[in-house]
Amino acid sequence: MPEYFYVASDRAGKKIEGKMVAVNEGELRMFLRGQNLRPVKITRPSMSQIDIGAFILEFTGQGDKVPPETIMNFIKQLHVMINSGVPVIQAIDLFHDQESNPMMKKILSTSKEKIKSGSFLWEAFSAYPKIFEKVFVSLIRAGEGSGTLDVMLMRCGKYMENSYKMKKLIKSSMMYPIIVLVISFLVVTLMLVIVIPKFEEMIKGSGGELPAITQFVLDLSHWVTGNFFLLAAIFAIGGYIGKLYISSAEGRVVLQRAMLRLPLFGELIQKSGVARFSRTMSTLLSSGVPMVDSLDICKNASDHVAFEDAISEMKKEIELGSTVATAMFRQKIFPKMATQMVSVGENTGSLDKMLEKIAEFYEEEVQNVVQGMMKLIEPIMLVFLGGIVGGLLIAMYLPIFQMAGSQG
Numbered sequence: 001m002p003e004y005f006y007v008a009s010d011r012a013g014k015k016i017e018g019k020m021v022a023v024n025e026g027e028l029r030m031f032l033r034g035q036n037l038r039p040v041k042i043t044r045p046s047m048s049q050i051d052i053g054a055f056i057l058e059f060t061g062q063g064d065k066v067p068p069e070t071i072m073n074f075i076k077q078l079h080v081m082i083n084s085g086v087p088v089i090q091a092i093d094l095f096h097d098q099e100s101n102p103m104m105k106k107i108l109s110t111s112k113e114k115i116k117s118g119s120f121l122w123e124a125f126s127a128y129p130k131i132f133e134k135v136f137v138s139l140i141r142a143g144e145g146s147g148t149l150d151v152m153l154m155r156c157g158k159y160m161e162n163s164y165k166m167k168k169l170i171k172s173s174m175m176y177p178i179i180v181l182v183i184s185f186l187v188v189t190l191m192l193v194i195v196i197p198k199f200e201e202m203i204k205g206s207g208g209e210l211p212a213i214t215q216f217v218l219d220l221s222h223w224v225t226g227n228f229f230l231l232a233a234i235f236a237i238g239g240y241i242g243k244l245y246i247s248s249a250e251g252r253v254v255l256q257r258a259m260l261r262l263p264l265f266g267e268l269i270q271k272s273g274v275a276r277f278s279r280t281m282s283t284l285l286s287s288g289v290p291m292v293d294s295l296d297i298c299k300n301a302s303d304h305v306a307f308e309d310a311i312s313e314m315k316k317e318i319e320l321g322s323t324v325a326t327a328m329f330r331q332k333i334f335p336k337m338a339t340q341m342v343s344v345g346e347n348t349g350s351l352d353k354m355l356e357k358i359a360e361f362y363e364e365e366v367q368n369v370v371q372g373m374m375k376l377i378e379p380i381m382l383v384f385l386g387g388i389v390g391g392l393l394i395a396m397y398l399p400i401f402q403m404a405g406s407q408g
Contacts, residue, residue, distance in 0.1 A: 004028050004044060008037040015040070020110050031114070066104045066131050068164050072157060074104070075136075079153035088149075089115055107131060120144050134300045135159065135280055142287045152287060159283045163276065166363060167303075170272050173370045174265070180381040184388060191392055193228060196221040199396040210399055217395040253305045260306055264376070268369050273307045274338055275362035282355035292319060306333050324351065338362070 005019050006028060016037060020028055025042055032039050074095060081091040089112060096108040111124035122141035125132045136156050143152030200218055203210065210218070224231065245251035260266045280301050284294040292315060299311040310331035317327040325343035328334045338358050345354025 004042055006032065006039060006043075007041040008032050008039050010037055018113060020113060066101055066107075068160070070099075070101050070104055071131070072160050072164065075153055075157045075160065079150055079157060082153060083150040088121055103131070121149075133160075134297045135284065138284065138289055138293070138297055139287050142289055146288065155283055155287060159279065162279055162359075162363065166272055166275060166366065169366060169370055170268065173268060173373055176374065177377055177381060180385065184381075184385045187385070188388055188392070189224065191389065192217075192221045192224045196392070196396065197225070203396070203399045211395075213395045214399055217392060256305050260304070264369070264373050268366065268373070269304060270333060270335075271362045271365045271369060273302065273304050274334060275359050275366060276302065277307060277311070278338070278355045278362065279359035282352050282359060285355070286352040291324070310334070 004025065006017070008016050010016060020031070028042060029039050077095065078091055081094070082088065092108050092112045092115070096105060096112065099105045099108060107125075107128055110127070111121070114124040114127075115121060120141070122137050122144060125140060126137045136159075139152045139156050139159075140149070143149035196217060200221070203214070246255055256269075260269055277298055280298045281294055284297060285291070289297070295311055295315040295318070299308050299315075302308050302311065310333050313331060314324070314327040317330070318324060323343075323346055325339055325346055328342055329336075329339045341354050341358050342351065345351040348354075
């Protein structure tokens with residue numbers, strides 16, 4: 001987000017100067033008026049005032065990103081500082097001086113100015129929804145309202161750590177087969193373009209009729225070599241269009257629903273979604289966030305469209321008087337065991353603790369599914385890659401074997 005310099009005046013006419021990161025000039029004007037300040041002049045920094053490193057990051061689209069590890073470390077350190085009695089502004093000022101990430105440094109600088117002007121910490125962080133999840137902002141808000149900010153920061157840290165581990169586990173399980181397929185494609189292309197033509201010179205020099213499979217491989221090699229740049233352009237353009245489609249709302253829905261139907265990946269997505277929902281609900285309910293608000297936050301925190309739809313339907317039923325267990329039972333994406341455990345939690349008045357147990361159970365289930373997938377996918381991919389490469393080599397050696405047999 002861009003940085004602005006501003007000059008404003010308060011009710012007494014005193015001139016106040018400063019700088020702030022904002023989405024646009026309109027947002028900055030609204031913020032200043034909310035602080036009882038009248039904007040006088042708002043400008044963007046000149047080229048001589050721009051931080052070149054930050055400008056490059058912003059231009060390339062990397063400036064709005066903060067690694068999850070940076071956020072988690074910040075939350076843990078802020079919890080320690082607040083728990084030790086250090087004021088929020090002083091703690092943020094200290095973190096700002098030590099921070100190396102340009103975007104995080106801007107966030108801390110802007111947040112410090114907002115807090116000095118009378119805003120709450122959660123209000124400062126809510127201006128960056130791409131950086132701070134709604135769960136985090138809601139917990140901070142609950143902590144500031146109840147005077148238990150240190151406790152909420154501890155819960156935030158635990159929640160984000162569990163969430164990050166789960167996302168990393170799912171991502172690694174998805175990436176492994178994709179990487180193997182890409183390597184297989186590159187190896188086959190390399191053989192068709194470089195290795196096969198070398199064999200062709202030796203095979204055709206011996207004379208004789210070539211086997212059908214050998215002739216097919218040679219013809220395929222000629223075709224790939226002759227259309228190499230065209231194929232590369234098609235794959236590049238196709239990949240770019242595919243990425244744009246997947247990034248769109250329609251493409252996201254189509255891809256996620258298709259993934260949910262896959263034999264192994266569908267089970268993994270379902271269990272990880274149940275674990276994330278349970279973990280988020282448990283954290284919010286135990287922090288005093290109302291049920292309906294918790295469902296809204298869970299919907300925003302969900303990574304899958306099927307869970308977003310299910311949580312929306314649950315919210316409608318609960319608002320009409322239904323229990324959480326009944327609303328969950330009508331959504332087929334939630335396993336029966338999870339629904340029964342929620343029912344027990346509601347009847348015993350310990351829904352938040354029961355949801356935490358559900359989250360722990362399904363997080364362990366996800367780990368087991370991923371380990372099983374790795375054990376199953378690894379030999380399949382090795383056989384797949386070995387079969388293709390071995391088939392190409394056999395096709396090339398077959399005429400040599402026939403020639404050696406006829407000479408014998």
